[in-house]
Amino acid sequence: MSTEIVEKYQERLAEAYTLHRKFVNPQFVRVLEVIGYDRNYVSAEGAYLTDANGVKVLDFLAGFGVYNIGRNHPHVARVLHDTIDAKTASLVQMDLGVLSGMLAEKLAEITPGNLEAVFFTNSGTEGVEGALKFARQASGKHKIVHCHHAFHGLTLGALSVNANPEFRERNEPLLPGCIPVPFNDLDALEEALRGGDVGAFIFETVQGKGVFVPDDDYLKGARELCDRYGTYMIADEVQCGLGRTGKMFAVEHWGIVPDILVISKALSGGFIPVGAIVTTREIHGKIFDSMERCFAHSNTFGQNDLAMAAGLATIEVLEKENLVENSARMGGRIIAGMQKLTEKYEMLSEVRGKGLMIGMQFAEPKSMALKASWKLLHKMNNDLFCQMITMPLLEKHNILSQVAGHGLDTVKILPPLMINDVDVDKFLAAMDDVLKEAHKITGSAWKTVKDLGIRTARTS
Template sequence: MSSEIIRKVKERSADNYGLHRQYINPQFVRVLEVIGFNRNYVGAEGAYLIDKNGKEVLDFLAGFGVYNIGRNHPYVAEVLKEVMEAKTASLVQMDVSPMCGMLAEKLASLAPGDLEAVFFTNSGTEGVEGALKFARQATGKHKLVHCDHAFHGLTLGSLSVNGNREFRERNEPLLPDCISVPFNDLEALENTLKGGDVGAFILETVQGKGVFIPDEAYLKGVRELCDRYGTLLIADEVQCGLGRTGKMFAVNHWDVKPDILVISKALSGGYIPVGAIITTRDIHSKVFDSMERCFAHSNTFGQNDLAMAAGLATLEIIEKENLVENAERIGNRIIDGLRELANRYEMLTEVRGIGLMTGMQFGEPKSMGLKASWKLLHKMNEDLFCQMITMPLLDRHDILTQVAGHGLDTVKILPPLTITEEDADKFLEAMDDVLKSAHSLTGSAWKTVKDLGVRTAKTA
């Protein structure tokens, strides 16, 4: 029996935005239309998207870090096809799957230290939820500490340790006794932990909103403080894990072992939602401490065979294609190139990067003409300036990027780990052109973004 779904999808492609406007999220469609990002992508392969006109777009967003191995990797697709043809006994529930055990075994071999007990989830936010529960049950302490500007997901538990006001508002009250401390501040952390009543300190090893990287001594200091005061350390590597930073896990850069490691996004190559909580056998056994509590934490789809097979295939690709090493090599090429551009363009004030996770920080210029336009733009909308970078990158150069977060003046790139030197150089040449335009008051960039501000205000 052949399906006609793909044929029907192609027939309805022209109505893509109308369907989403009517049935899903009309406000998001408005955003895409206002900033000119409504390209209607109909295909994808590797590091490139293909729009309805057949134009190739270099994807430096990678589904917010999902496509580390590139889009539609043929090996993962073939593995999934084989699993479906094998008609495996998936999700029996009252039995266990060999594929689940094999993926857990592989993750345990890659994870730092003695992290060997694995619980599979369907997403990063679900992984965070589970990690918080594990920490509370294992320690008997309910207080949780997180960092300012942290992003750990948007369900209520993970939102309680989310340091971004725009996500928390309209949802409070959240979980009680969730305390925020500044990132990279060991003194503030110790003052919060020294009462000995904190169950866990959760942090992104590299903060995704803005790409903030820990100081050299920070993570080792965090590890020491958590040990001293009996607090578990949860490393959220949903975005920065699985090769993204030039190491398999970002904690490897600082030789630190967390008590609980949370991963997701890139684990299945973008084919199937999947995530994992990786912890010590000691912590795991304090949660699942009897036969009666074998379901102390569970889900329905976490161990499904398609997700497990995709995870095994993805890890195989990461290793066989040397994608961790490629992320470090190409990432350094991009970071060095951007820092050279920062020496020439005053509004590019800082480049924060590690592997293929990079944030370009923009700041108020010193020259009078640019300074006046900068202030006017920020008075209109504090998030407008970065669209002066992302919009022409897509419109003129066919490169997809986006801002790193609200009110940060930061553009972030998360390309697939498969990108080549040619891809990196194409991006750097495009950035040079876009920055040149942004630094010329007579160019089209300022008019475009000011017009955008006016349109945004009218449609608000």
């Protein structure tokens, strides 16, 4: 049976877009076709994807941060095969699995401070939902403070602590008592917490939409304020955790320990969805405080043995292959190289990030000819300019990247943590070439993106 499925997969590779147009999400198919991202990838290994024409593409998107250890890592694959062959008694429900205990033990070891009570989830947004419940139940307070530009997931509870209107529209009213404050603004945070009636302050340690990095004193100040006003800190490290920023967890850059830590994405190794809420035994004990409340929060698939094995194997790879350290080194090279390009190209105004979570900010140029084209493009669509960077990166240089968020003029990269100096040199050379073209007012880059804006307007 399994062989037949794989054979059918091989036979039907060319039908991917047809199947998705008919049965899944036709609007996403249209988006990919319009921006030239319809490559139809058929295989992947490490930092590279291979498309239907045999072209290798350097993956600087990594499944939105899923593939920290690279795609199809042989160690994780082998562990999963061995787990299946072992015929483990997974998901008995009215019993306990040793693999989930082992992964919980390992997470308690590698997370900062006294975070040692673990609840397993299937995704990042489920982790955020659980963390909000934990904070409300343990504190007895229902208000939640969150940050502008935050992205915590798209289920209704997580969406309630997203400050971006493009995600919230058509979903109001959302969870009551959710209060947005500006990121990096301790005065605004204290004003929101001052009443002592806030259960939790939730934040992305490094914000994914735009790659906004906290000021040096922000998280320490936030920790002090939360302690002063009796508010739990929830660190959402779904994307920035597990080595992404050059530390195992991004909070380590600023020396703080949250009360609740949410992780997912990379913990899976890219094979089996898995996430975790890691908190203190004290907080956990306030929720699961009696035998009657042993299921105060639960799910069906959270502790499945394949997910647990994938998590354990992924952490082994991160540690044995020194990928956290490699993230810091390769990220440092990219940031330094891109900062040099800010001196060369006027529209590249800032490069920010930690490790291999990097945002490249573009801004209105000073030269009159470029300024006029910039304004025209933004009048057509606020999200068009960054396509002038991402589209030729893929079309001409075979590097996959992404726009960081709506109306931000930011291009974001999330390379696998196992990239090497050759990959970094390729990316920096490609960016130099793409930026050079983008600064030619009569160049093909401007025409391509203007035509894209016209086509988008006609089909919307």
